[in-house]
Amino acid sequence: MRIAVASGKGGAGKTTIATSLAVIAAERGLTTTFLDCDVEEPNGHLFLHPALCQKQVVNVPVPQLDEKTCRDHGVCGRCGQACHFSAIVCLGDVVVVNPDLCHGCGACILACPANALKEVPHRTGVVESGQAGALRFAQGLLDVGQAMASPVIRRVKEWGAQEVPAGLTIVDAPPGTACPTVEAVRGSDFVLLVVEATPFGLHDAALAADTLEALGVRAAAVLNRVDRFVEAGRGITEFGGAILRGTMPVLARIPADRQVAEAYARGQMPIGVVPRFRQAMERLLTRLLEVARREAA
């Protein structure tokens, strides 16, 4: 079973909750894998302290030009017309490739009548993997200055899918609603949406909920940092429409807790030092697995 933990915005507590659930699941004897797909800012390792023993470079296949062959064909320009991302541009009799823009789609290769393009690897990031206690662990890291997160995310998911088909996989997905989030969530059996119970948080979560609905994955929400205002039921109706429309069950309400914030700030896992937070996470995992299994069946 693969469960993605997502959020509408960063800072909602997604990593805290994802790492807590993974650790507790492993304690319960489930074969558990933690995949940090938040490849722009992977933070899970800061709390799980994995021993990372493998490193795989992620490459995107990018075209390389054989100028002579191309010129022999009169620089026909078809590659440039085929590329939808302006990553290969033909201007007069020059052809220029910009690897940073290339999606590695291969359309230019298909279009070239002269076989003047061959694909060479262009590095976009790296996948690091190993073990964090009882957890299998992998994280993707997008290289700075690289724009394309999706290939790195795909490789993290591939790593997670090998070897252990049974058990539980927790995916820490990038926040937001754009392509990296979609890539991380795709293929999951269930999604847990971590909602920060503030106006900003509820508003962003509502957008994320729409995206999940469009993707057709089943999801449930956990309201995090709930204070008295939200407990009174205000705020949610005004800012978090989608969640209250009833399309998404709320599995838990985690109260705002300065001790949790301080533990996090010290780099400690809050479940290790704040007993009431551990209990909340224990209950959340039980309910989550129940609901996810029911939905998946």
Added chain:
Amino acid sequence: MKELVVISGKGGTGKTSLVGSFAALAGSAVLADCDVDASDLPIILDPQVRERSDFLQGHHARVSADTCVGCGVCQSVCRFDAIRGDGPANTFSKRTFRVDPLACEGCGACQQVCPRNAIALEPVLAGQWFISATRFGFMVHARLGPGGQNSGKLVSQVRRKAHDLARTQSAGFLLVDGSPGIGCPVIASVAGADLVLMVTEPTPSGAHDLQRVVALVRHFKVPAMVCVNRWDLNPAQAAHIEAIAFEAGIVAAGRVRVDDVFDRAQRQKLTVVEMASTDVGRDIRRVWINIRARLDGLAQEKPS
């Protein structure tokens, strides 16, 4: 006009609340909300939309179920696993092929190889962008549709519009609420700015993210300052973050303390500095003064 872009590694560091406050303090500003995935500035600025435009970006392939012969060649060239063989039957084939729009990157490879010309590439409505009036000046903001691709392009669009507006309005400042992360949207929001303010938190993730953002800002050679928000959650970590930043040539703009006035302001749809006099309000004013001084300094250094 001076352009300040406010970014954070991860989101949720209070970046948007600070931008809103700066807008209240700036006097004459144009605002750009480049956090198009999670556009929150409008919540506290109550924008009156004056202009609305569709943002068309990229393409999605679509198979015509009447023409497809089910050969599957399209699927064999698609590198994004976007083509499924579970479309409806037709007179040629028991099953046709179908494109999953949320996986399709619109590269057109499938269209090139389809022997029946059954595939069309259609432009995608990826989002919308708006020009609005707020109580602090004009704001350009946007909304990206679900799974929108290439939000970097939308960010560039928002920023370009905001630049134009700031110029025609002769605004003193262009304040940009930047995108989180280090990927394409944030690249589009940072390149060429006068000054970048990084807002971070005194947590291990804050320190870690900061290092990645430092690398990004260096990559683009943009002057930067750092502001540690909620610094009193972990004073030692706050100092550590400022030290890392300092070594990278990034000066501290000041610290802001923990206070639930951030949440209360959001609920009242106000910026933090519009709330009755608070310590946090004073923290933010100090940060703004330091930023303004740095912007003035940079303007003098720059050969005109």
